[in-house]
Each structure stands twice: as structure tokens, then as C-alpha cells.
Amino acid sequence: MAEQTPDSLTSSITSRSTTRRAVVGVGLGAVALATAACSTSAGQQEEKQSQSEVTPLVDTRVAFYGKRQAGIDTPAQAHAVFIALDLCEGTNTQALIRLMRVLTADAAKLCAGEPSLVDQEPELAAVAANLTVTFGFGEKIFDIAAPAAKPQWLKPLPAFDEIDRLEDAWNDGDLLLQLCANDRMTLAHAQRTLLKGARPFVTVRWVQDGFLRAHGSEKPGETPRNLFGQVDGTVNPRQEDGTIDRYVWGENVEGLTPWVPGGTSLVIRRIHMNLDTWDLSDRPAREDAVGRKLSNGAPLTGEHEHDKADLEAVNELGFEVIAPYAHIRRAAPEKDIERILRRPYNYDLPVAAASGISQHGDTAGGISQSGLIFCSYQVDPLAQFVPIQRRLATLDMLNTWTVPIGSAVFALPPGCAPGQYIGQQLFEG
Template identity: 55%
Template sequence: MPTDPASTDPAPPDPAPRGRAAAETDLSGPAPSDAAPTDRPAWNRRSLLTGAVAGAGVTGLGAVSAAALGGQAPWSGAATDETRPGQRTEPFHGARQAGVATLPQAFCAFVGLKLDAAATRDSLRRLLRVLTDDAAALTSGQAPVNDQEPWLAENPSRLTVTVGFGPRTVKLIAPSRVPQWLRPLPAFGVDRLQEAWGQADLLLQLCCDDKLTLAHAQRVLLKDVRSFASVQWVQDGFRNTVGATPDGQTMRNLFGQVDGTSNPYPGEADHEKVVYGQSGFTPWVQDGTSLVLRRIHMNLDTWDEADTPAREDAVGRRLSDGAPLTGQQEHDEPDLDAVGPLGFPVISSYSHVRRSRSPNPDEKIFRRVYNYDLAVHDASGRSRSGDVSGGVSTTGLIFASYQADPVKQFVPIQRRLDELDMLNTWTVPIGSAVFAIPPGCREGGFVGDVLFT
């Protein structure tokens, strides 16, 4: 995958702002094509089995003009304007929203919004129309009508915008269609939840391979909502950038741990069941799903006190390559019955691998996680087990879990982890929210329009 810009600086295209839909459209027409562009990265099971799944993204080299260098740019000839990563797009319109089965981008911003007290069904309709129109423009590399820096929209970099509904939003739109699982998760003993990261009324999930593009899109969309809602929280995260690791390699979290090996990958039948409820669950709405968003603080100070064997015993996998302690490759199936020379299980009863697994095939989730690492304000001394501040880092995981029914799929897994997971020694959930993810929309429609019919 090329990472270098084009050999010359192309003339900026004339901005082509997209106007907002002025009236309701007939939703009974033909659905748009779901065909994806040929330069769009895709999940690939074959590559997953040889090296695993992707946490890839893009950041560009610092831009220096050829004129400033007195000649041609040093990266000349590496890629054309059409093939450089910044020009890659993910389709916005379709039966399902992008940003779930999409190959994870390098950066994310989960934005939780609180609707104004005076919010109504009609004001939500107007808001969703505006957001949909501007998100569709931004993800295709076009500047929306209210964009005061349109040139910052010219590199979409696989930007996706995914909209989620909290309980209040669904109640305002369609009270009879609120899914029974759209409520706070039950209390878990490991939780030390902070109100600052709690339930929001509306979610904007922005993911992108370029941080500048993401920041610009976030500002444009938040200008759309300020007459309807206020920002409750923003959770920024990151994964590896394109070129930093081989394509198809599973991401690592800041414990150095391979994170996400046992995912049901898009394109597999199990993914359809787990995420969209096909042949196993009853979706709350066709092509809709749910998102459980957990903010998990990771105490690196106390993690530093554990040696590699202790860490691997807690995880149940080798940290170097993610292989189970009973296997040779990352995607080898763990042998939970294997015992060592002294008769003890090779994979301990309290290991994360064992506690996260269930014989019930319904208890599966699809995880699409990001790291966070914030500026340190109190770097003196060491943080202790259970602390969520202090030490030399404020680090953790934005754990995004998608499933058809959180109560039947996510909660049983979390209960087992809550009861006996050695990783709880170093991790503390500090934020939790549940969102209903509505289907996508066709051109001329808007996200969530099926709930208004």
C-alpha cells in the first residue's frame, strides 16, 4: 500500500458544496448499490489466518511544497493523486451504516451528545437530515454548505460517520420501538464508572485514517448540532497507521497485548448473526445493531511490576505474537484442557482467554477497539492497583462492542470477566454507555428515517 503523496501538487478542485434535502423523499424506491470502490481496504479472512486482522490507518508525511524546496517534492513519483491513501473513501449510503464492518481506521472520535430539553420528534428529524447530508459530503471528500475551510475536506482518508441513538432519542422518535436492551448495563464489581463518560442521548462515531481530516469533520458536524444539543463527552482514540505494521495484523493495546484475535470477522456467517441478528436473534430493526461503549483505564504502573510470564499467565496468550499458551500461531484454538508437567492447567482458570469464552454460541460480540493516551497532569509517584489517576500515564482502551442484543451477548461475557479475570488487576472500567445503531439510508434519505415511517 503506497504511503507517499503524488509527485506534484495538483491544483485544488473547485469546491462542490452539497445542499441539504429540502423535503421528505419517497423511501419506497430502489435501494442504492452497495458496491465498494476497488481501492477500498477490506477484511480478508485468509490474511487474518496468516497474520490476523487489521488495525491499520494512515498519516501523511509533513507537507513541504516543492517550491519551498526549490524543485520537485522528495517523494515524487511514488503514487498518483487517485491512489494515495488520502483519496480513499468508504461509501456512506447503503442498507447498513459504515463504521461497523468497515476495516478499522487509524483514528477515532466518539462524541456523546445531550439533546436540549426542548427536543422534539420534528427537531430530531431536522437534525438527522442535516447530519446525514453533511456526513455524506465529508466522507466523499466534498465540503458541506457550512464548511468555512472547504479545502480541509478534500482528503477523505476513509472517513466514516456512524450515528447511534440513546434511550431518550428512540423514545422521542418512536416510543413503541425502543429495544428492551437499550438501558444501562447491570452493575459490575470491577466498575468505577465516572459520570463524565456516562450515557448520552446521541452518538457520533467518527473514524478516519488522517487526524486532520477527522478533526475537521468533527468540527463541521458539531456546528450542525449546536442548535439542537450540547457535547457531553469526546473520546479520542488511535490504532496503528498504515505502513507501521503489515496489512492484516491484529492491533495491539498499550499493554503490548494483541487485542481482538477472536473476532467474528465481516464476511463470515457468524458476523451476520453476532452483529445483525441474522439466524439467531431478532434485530431491533432490520440492518440495525447495538453498540456498548466502555472506557477502560489501564494501569501501566502496576503492569510494569509484573514480569512477562506473569502477564502471559493472566492473559492466556504469549505477548510476543498473541498465540495461546497451548499453541504456536495467533489464531490457533486454545486448548483449555491442556495441563503442564505438574498437572496444572496451562491456561489458568483466571486467565482472560478462558474467562471470555463460553460454550454458548450466542455469547459472542464483535469488538472494534481503540487505544487512548492522554496528557499527564500528575506524573509524580506511582499509581496503585485500582487507581484511575496518577502515575506516569493516563492510558486505556475505548472498547466498542457491537452485537444484536447486549443483554444476551455482552452481559454474560462481562459477568464472567467480573467474577474472575486476572486482567482486572490492571484494568478498571470508568465509562459505560449503550446505543442503538439504526440502519443506513439511501441517497435522499437520512440516518434513522425508517423509524419515522
């Protein structure tokens, strides 16, 4: 069974799935030419073939141990749960060490597809499904164990009064568990196992449950879509050109220093997306708001998703093709370091007694409670995330439909080797 490092994961799965897509593509062409009766059997055959070529989740694992934690530059899995925990009153460094030893050991087992020592449903651990467990530390952990090591940016973000309607239920936290996997059952089991280990030390502050399309339903490497239907994640730092090393891990970049080698930071913004008022806008208005096409995510000045947006281009009337208020114009970096790794997940909560249409600015009502768990990884949130968010708060057409309702910042410690635990350097000097 192959254990894959986050880096090797994309390439190995991509080749398999490209084959699958090619097979399905050829099949569809042939089907169009065939009679109705023939097309049914051809379709069934294609389906069988494609099913057998989906990577079995039981075989896919992401290495837990390493210099850096997994789950950050790992290709996004289909499901995610973000759990913010608060430490019990009186927690001291010794208790933190015990907590992180237990959590690290359990996480390593689960990511390897093995049950933890006291797993009461060990069969559920067998399908790792690319599970990653990533830990984040809030201010309090530093205050208790290593005040001198606390990064100066580790505090709530400045207020963005123009847009924020933050609810305490989704803010802050002392310790973050970010769990991602391609199977929801795996995630539920991992969540329960880890919380059982943590129970003596913590209370649960909030849980955010997110999803992308199901595993196998998209070509690996394909940029995900959000619930507005937009291709979301096109312009992002990449492994291939070293930009993830620079802007996420602070290697070879002037003006950014990681708080610890192998460490980084996470900003989580819970952003309500009003699908009722989004329904009222037509396709050209939706594309104008972002500056990209809905069909394939190409900039309005280009044809293909990864064409560079031309922010200078004007139309026959002399107006900018990508509007002054378009999201991608406002979010584009003004300084080289203003780059972040976005790895967002969608949320869609059940709506009790759903009815009616919610109005502009509402964060409840209507028939949806949907949005984005916007996750941004960067060396320094104040230098990288905040200037972008400031520009967007001042002017961004997307604000017509979106409202930030939660906000948290965490320091992500480096990974560790077998026998060690996450945070060890911090707690034991």
C-alpha cells in the same frame, strides 16, 4: 478515485500492502549481507519504494450510503472520536428530523471527500482517509420519537460492582457520533463540521479520542495491539465465515433478533489500564493473565495467532496451561450467541505534572492516563455482552490492572440511501 464499500476495502488494500511488506522483507535480508555503506543506500531505496506503495489517503473512501451503517464491520481506521451528545430540553420529533437530516447530509459529503454546504475550510474535506461516520441513538430519542420501537436492552448496563468505578463524565448520552478515519486532521475537521450542524439542538456530553498505530505502519488486516502491548482482537466474528452477519446483524442466527433489519447495538466501556502496576509484572505473568503470547498473540497452547486455544490442555504438573483466571478462558462463549465484535481504540491522555507511580486500583496518578475505549457491537447487549462481562467481573486476572470508568449503550440504526437520512424509518414510521 475508487469508492470502496466496507467489504471491498480489506481485500484491495491488503494486496498492495502485502507487496510492500514483501519488498521491505527482502530488502532487510539483503541489507544484513551488505557492507555498512551499502546498507544505508539500500535502506534508503527500500524506504522510497515502500513510501510510494502506501495507499494514498486522498484516494481511500468508505461508502456512506448503504443498508447498514459503515464504521461497524469496516476494518478499524487509525483514529477514532466518539462524541456523545445530549438533546436540548424540549426537543421534539420535528427537531430530531431536522437534526438528522443535517447530520446525514454533512456526513455523506465528508465521507465522499467533499465539503459540506457551509464548510468554511473546504480544503480540509478533500482527504477522506476512509472516514466513516456512524450514528447511535440513546433511550431519549426513542422516548421522544418512537417509544414502541425502543429495544428492551437500550438502557444502562447492570452494575458490575466488583470492578466498576464509573465516572458520570464518561457515561450514557442521547446521540452518539462515532467518527473514524486514517488521518487525524480529517477527523478534527469532520468533528467540527458535524458539531456545527448539531449545535442548535444539542450539548456535548463527552468526547473520547482513540487511536491505533498510524496508517501504513502495519500490514492491513494485522490485528492491532493495545497499550499493554497485547495483540487485541484475534478472536472476533469475521466477514469471511458469515459470523459478523450472525452476531452483529442478527442474520441466520437462532435466539437473536435485530431491533430493526440493518441495525445493531454498541456498548462503549472506557477502561483505565494501569501501566504503572503493569510495569511490575514480568512477561510470563502477563502472558498467563491473558492466556496468549505477547510476541504474536498465539494461545499459550499454540504457535500461531489464529491457532485455536486448547482450554483442556494441562502441563506436566497437571495444571491448566491456560489458567482458570486467564482472560480468554473467562471471555470464551459459554453459549453460541455469546459472541461480540470488539473494535477497541487506545487512549492516552496528557498527564499534567506527571510524577510518581500509581498504585493498584488507582485510576489517576503516575505518569500515564491510558486505557481502552472498548467498543463491542452485537445484536443484543443483554444476551451477548452482559454474560461475558459478568464472568469477567467475577474472575479475570486482567482486572488486576484494569478499571472500567465509563459505560454507554446505543442502538445503531440502519444505513440509508441518497436522499434519505439516518433514522428516517423510526421518525416517519
